[in-house]
Amino acid sequence: MTSAPEPTTPILNRARFVVTVIGIVWSVLALRLVQLQWWQQDRFADRAEQQREFAEEVMARPGDIVDRQGRLVATTLTMRSLYVVPSRISKPWTVANSLAEILDLQADSLFEKMAERHRHFLWVKRRLTTAEVDKVKELKLPTGSWGFRDEYRREYPQGVVAAHVLGLRDIDGVGRGGIEEGLDHLLGGAKGKRKLARDSRGRVIEILDDIEEPPLPGQNVQLTLDLVVQLFAERELDALMTEWKPESCSAIVLNPKTCDILAMATRPTFDPNHPEKASADAWKNRAIADIYEPGSTFKPFVVSYGLDQQVLHKSDMFDCEHGQYRMGRRLLHDHHRYGTLSLTDVLVKSSNIGMAKIGERLTNDRLCAAANLFGFGRKTGIELPGELPGILRPLQQWTGYSTGSIPMGHELATTPLQLIVAHAALANGGMLLRPRIILPPNSDSTAAVRQISETTVSPEVARWLVEVPMQEVVTRGTGKRARIPGYNVFGKTGTAQCISPAGGYVHGKYISSFVCGAPVEDPQLLVLVVVNQSSVGGETFGGKVAAPAAAKILKQSLVYLRISPDEHLLKAAAKWKDDPPE
Amino acid sequence: MSRSATHSSQNSIPGLVTYRDNSLPSECAVIFFRFGAALLLVVSVALAGTALETRNLALKRSLSQQQYRMAELMEKQVALRLESQRLGTPAKLLEALERGDASLYRPPKPQRVDERRAPLLNWNPAENRSSRQRPATRK
Numbered sequence: 001m002t003s004a005p006e007p008t009t010p011i012l013n014r015a016r017f018v019v020t021v022i023g024i025v026w027s028v029l030a031l032r033l034v035q036l037q038w039w040q041q042d043r044f045a046d047r048a049e050q051q052r053e054f055a056e057e058v059m060a061r062p063g064d065i066v067d068r069q070g071r072l073v074a075t076t077l078t079m080r081s082l083y084v085v086p087s088r089i090s091k092p093w094t095v096a097n098s099l100a101e102i103l104d105l106q107a108d109s110l111f112e113k114m115a116e117r118h119r120h121f122l123w124v125k126r127r128l129t130t131a132e133v134d135k136v137k138e139l140k141l142p143t144g145s146w147g148f149r150d151e152y153r154r155e156y157p158q159g160v161v162a163a164h165v166l167g168l169r170d171i172d173g174v175g176r177g178g179i180e181e182g183l184d185h186l187l188g189g190a191k192g193k194r195k196l197a198r199d200s201r202g203r204v205i206e207i208l209d210d211i212e213e214p215p216l217p218g219q220n221v222q223l224t225l226d227l228v229v230q231l232f233a234e235r236e237l238d239a240l241m242t243e244w245k246p247e248s249c250s251a252i253v254l255n256p257k258t259c260d261i262l263a264m265a266t267r268p269t270f271d272p273n274h275p276e277k278a279s280a281d282a283w284k285n286r287a288i289a290d291i292y293e294p295g296s297t298f299k300p301f302v303v304s305y306g307l308d309q310q311v312l313h314k315s316d317m318f319d320c321e322h323g324q325y326r327m328g329r330r331l332l333h334d335h336h337r338y339g340t341l342s343l344t345d346v347l348v349k350s351s352n353i354g355m356a357k358i359g360e361r362l363t364n365d366r367l368c369a370a371a372n373l374f375g376f377g378r379k380t381g382i383e384l385p386g387e388l389p390g391i392l393r394p395l396q397q398w399t400g401y402s403t404g405s406i407p408m409g410h411e412l413a414t415t416p417l418q419l420i421v422a423h424a425a426l427a428n429g430g431m432l433l434r435p436r437i438i439l440p441p442n443s444d445s446t447a448a449v450r451q452i453s454e455t456t457v458s459p460e461v462a463r464w465l466v467e468v469p470m471q472e473v474v475t476r477g478t479g480k481r482a483r484i485p486g487y488n489v490f491g492k493t494g495t496a497q498c499i500s501p502a503g504g505y506v507h508g509k510y511i512s513s514f515v516c517g518a519p520v521e522d523p524q525l526l527v528l529v530v531v532n533q534s535s536v537g538g539e540t541f542g543g544k545v546a547a548p549a550a551a552k553i554l555k556q557s558l559v560y561l562r563i564s565p566d567e568h569l570l571k572a573a574a575k576w577k578d579d580p581p582e
Numbered sequence: 583m584s585r586s587a588t589h590s591s592q593n594s595i596p597g598l599v600t601y602r603d604n605s606l607p608s609e610c611a612v613i614f615f616r617f618g619a620a621l622l623l624v625v626s627v628a629l630a631g632t633a634l635e636t637r638n639l640a641l642k643r644s645l646s647q648q649q650y651r652m653a654e655l656m657e658k659q660v661a662l663r664l665e666s667q668r669l670g671t672p673a674k675l676l677e678a679l680e681r682g683d684a685s686l687y688r689p690p691k692p693q694r695v696d697e698r699r700a701p702l703l704n705w706n707p708a709e710n711r712s713s714r715q716r717p718a719t720r721k
Contacts, residue, residue, distance in 0.1 A: 071667065071671075071672070072663065072664065072667040075660060075663070075664055075667075076660070077657070077660060077661060077664065078657050078660075155664055157664055157667045157668040157671060158671050158672075158673065159671070159673065161671075161672075161673055227671075227672050228672045228676065231672045231673055231676060
């Protein structure tokens with residue numbers, strides 16, 4: 001038996017070397033495998049998942065807004081928006097041209113954007129109509145280079161009605177102005193998140209089942225507004241704008257018992273469905289963001305406080321100096337030369353001299369206390385954003401002029417809302433309530449509102465003021481144009497000169513206002529109309545410009561809200577109509 | 583024992599013990615039966631799994647379709663409600679009533695003193711919202 005020849009040493013060495021190298025390589029690979037699969041497994045698994053999966057925000061559907069009767073004021077529709085991926089479009093001009101043609105866009109500008117090949121996303125047009133969506137589908141654009149995304153569009157079926165109260169939602173769904181902004185946290189809901197899987201090129205290949213965070217739809221909000229009352233107010237403001245051509249005007253209707261705002265309107269206005277057409281001065285809600293000197297509409301507060309503090313008495317008489325009264329260095333005038341007037345007549349005739357004498361009796365301390373008590377100089381706390389607090393200077397800055405000016409409603413500034421809320425306190429028996437424009441759920445009672453109320457004057461004083469002087473303002477005073485057959489109406493006119501931004505007053509420019517309510521026996525409604533700088537009609541008194549509009553709003557609202565008229569008054573009015581007194 | 587062990591004769595490898603199976607047909611049958619049964623079991627389990635998965639996918643698809651239909655119907659409801667509200671806005675009706683175009687009897691004075699109430703149409707019923715509340719931990 002012959003044995004195989006022994007391998008030579010170099011061959012053996014080479015074989016050992018090769019085996020050793022292979023062994024080392026395999027060992028390294030094995031160790032690396034262990035490192036990847038064991039020690040660093042979690043890290044790499046996470047990275048792989050991150051590369052494959054990504055989270056996308058899911059928009060929440062905003063809640064609806066309805067009026068107090070359930071009429072829809074704002075809702076949301078789902079619309080499709082078209083995007084393209086310029087980096088994947090080989091013929092940008094062809095695509096741009098065909099899209100521009102069906103979507104009514106500028107082909108050149110769309111082409112310029114599409115020609116930027118580095119871009120991976122470009123909105124072509126957002127919120128397309130159904131017809132536009134069908135036309136885009138018919139184009140059969142290259143797959144992967146375009147797509148639709150669902151977006152929400154806010155719709156306001158009532159058009160311009162209550163536009164300032166509502167505000168609007170911009171193209172990104174963010175509330176701007178009004179309730180849309182003030183209650184965005186409720187209406188907007190909460191965005192959700194969902195996971196999507198993508199391939200190595202970043203294309204979405206799957207929407208994963210497990211939703212990371214579902215979107216929470218916005219809550220519905222019910223307003224205290226009644227759209228019919230709102231419409232009455234808006235129509236009268238339109239008529240005012242036509243007849244008196246003022247720079248602006250506003251109206252508020254509220255229930256004095258609960259301070260629920262039934263209507264809040266402003267002119268000029270805008271259509272929230274077409275905000276691009278609005279003029280620059282149309283955005284301001286002048287009912288809460290315009291301040292002006294209240295003028296004579298402030299006088300009832302001074303008198304009621306004086307009566308409540310027993311500084312004044314109902315039987316007091318005031319010498320009105322036949323139209324001229326020197327108060328320190330200042331010469332005061334009345335529009336008519338009144339002699340001696342009762343406290344009631346000072347308000348009915350709106351005598352400035354009478355009020356200046358009341359101011360002298362009350363002194364600055366009490367005048368300031370009265371203004372503070374009725375909420376002037378601070379926000380009312382309504383749920384709308386952008387409310388101004390008005391102007392009420394600290395007592396230290398008051399002078400001898402203030403003693404004469406404040407009782408006439410000068411040297412302080414108020415918003416229309418502040419003024420009507422203060423008048424509501426007189427109408428409801430002395431309780432200053434926080435106004436509200438959001439109707440609370442059924443579980444909340446009006447007691448919640450009462451908790452944030454404060455007593456201003458005694459109910460007796462408030463009742464007397466409404467039943468006697470303020471009613472007589474309408475029956476025989478400056479507000480005679482606000483009489484309504486069948487109802488006992490109370491009210492107060494106001495005419496103030498416009499404040500110049502440079503200081504002082506603007507000559508010949510007036511702010512006319514009128515606040516009225518009915519029925520006197522149990523006030524259910526209060527209406528305020530403020531007309532800013534009428535450009536026709538000379539000296540535009542509140543009783544001449546604002547009172548008829550306020551009375552029309554009040555009358556229509558009383559009938560609509562089924563507030564019964566007084567039968568005796570109706571008969572008397574009918575008799576007067578058939579046989580007018582000479 | 584049916585098997586008998588014998589040492590190999592001359593041509594066999596030394597030390598190798600071979601077994602002679604005296605009952606080959608019956609043993610083979612058992613083995614094949616066991617193998618077949620195991621295979622059948624595996625195949626059955628696989629088929630059952632496939633059937634379940636198919637059923638699962640079908641249900642998922644059905645659920646997805648129902649959700650899609652539900653979303654579409656809700657969208658349609660919103661659109662129709664919007665249209666009906668648009669057609670019946672006070673701004674449109676009131677003018678017609680006052681012009682006398684609409685034939686609605688208008689009493690000379692209010693006949694009822696109770697407050698007007700129209701039914702509320704809610705997009706999200708209260709019970710839906712309460713069931714969709716997000717867990718408290720998520721903010």
